[in-house]
Amino acid sequence: MDYEIERHMPKKVIFDFNSVSFMDSAGIGLLLGRYKIVNMLGGEVALINVKKSVKKVLDMCGILKLIHIYDDFDMRFNVC
Amino acid sequence: MNKKYKNKMQLEILSKSNNEAFARITVAAFAAQLDPTIEEISDIKTAVSEAVTNSIIHGYENKEGVIKINAYIYDNTLRIEISDQGKGIEDIEIAKQPLYTTKPELERSGMGFTIMDNFMDSLKVESVLGMGTKVTMEKKIKDKNTKEEINQEENFYA
Ligand SMILES: Nc1ncnc2c1ncn2[C@@H]1O[C@H](COP(=O)(O)OP(=O)(O)O)[C@@H](O)[C@H]1O
Ligand SMILES: [Mg+2]
Numbered sequence: 001m002d003y004e005i006e007r008h009m010p011k012k013v014i015f016d017f018n019s020v021s022f023m024d025s026a027g028i029g030l031l032l033g034r035y036k037i038v039n040m041l042g043g044e045v046a047l048i049n050v051k052k053s054v055k056k057v058l059d060m061c062g063i064l065k066l067i068h069i070y071d072d073f074d075m076r077f078n079v080c
Numbered sequence: 081m082n083k084k085y086k087n088k089m090q091l092e093i094l095s096k097s098n099n100e101a102f103a104r105i106t107v108a109a110f111a112a113q114l115d116p117t118i119e120e121i122s123d124i125k126t127a128v129s130e131a132v133t134n135s136i137i138h139g140y141e142n143k144e145g146v147i148k149i150n151a152y153i154y155d156n157t158l159r160i161e162i163s164d165q166g167k168g169i170e171d172i173e174i175a176k177q178p179l180y181t182t183k184p185e186l187e188r189s190g191m192g193f194t195i196m197d198n199f200m201d202s203l204k205v206e207s208v209l210g211m212g213t214k215v216t217m218e219k220k221i222k223d224k225n226t227k228e229e230i231n232q233e234e235n236f237y238a
Pocket of ligand 1: 025130139164167169182190192213
């Protein structure tokens with residue numbers, strides 16, 4: 001994943017959390033690691049389809065200040 | 081809490097990372113008899129995951145060891161004890177600080193104890209260097225019947 005990110009230097013990396021039904025601090029560490037790389041390359045990280053329980057953990061760890069959650073509306077109308 | 085418990089479970093697992101999901105799901109299934117909400121179940125799972133993962137990667141540092149998980153039910157409260165006989169924690173107060181981790185190279189976030197503390201009603205950490213660590217957490221499961229009764233009363237007067 002990191003290799004792909006470095007190769008393409010994307011402006012935006014969007015993770016689809018549709019199949020993520022459980023989150024703990026290990027997941028937070030993983031997300032932060034990807035955030036650091038993308039951010040260093042001048043890009044942005046975002047999440048879509050985040051379940052309520054997953055969001056609670058992300059929120060508690062303050063990660064939503066760095067990584068945004070886009071909803072369906074944002075995706076459809078390309079505002080993100 | 082020294083009162084007699086209403087129910088108890090005991091689980092021993094080897095410190096393998098694929099046992100973590102087994103442990104959290106087992107405790108959640110045990111807690112189901114308190115009729116928790118989906119949110120309460122999810123909080124419990126996350127807290128168990130944090131404590132068990134800590135025993136695996138910090139306590140035993142991925143070497144083989146035994147992790148013991150005891151859970152008790154007292155009235156409406158779930159009590160969970162998770163212990164290992166791993167390396168122990170030098171300074172518990174520092175370890176509990178948000179973002180503190182001794183393994184930054186593994187992309188740890190240092191948020192494990194903070195999550196346990198926030199998602200449960202109480203958190204107690206006991207540890208002796210070279211002997212092991214025991215984490216005790218409690219969560220009161222809110223009584224839905226009481227809530228329903230209140231609603232009914234509200235309806236009655238409405
Ligand atoms: N069971 C344990 N055995 C030994 N050390 C532990 C244990 N649990 C936690 N620790 C120590 O406490 C620190 C903080 O734990 P935690 O808040 O879960 O963050 P993280 O797991 O991301 O490092 C760990 O980095 C480790 O040094
Ligand atoms: Mg941890």
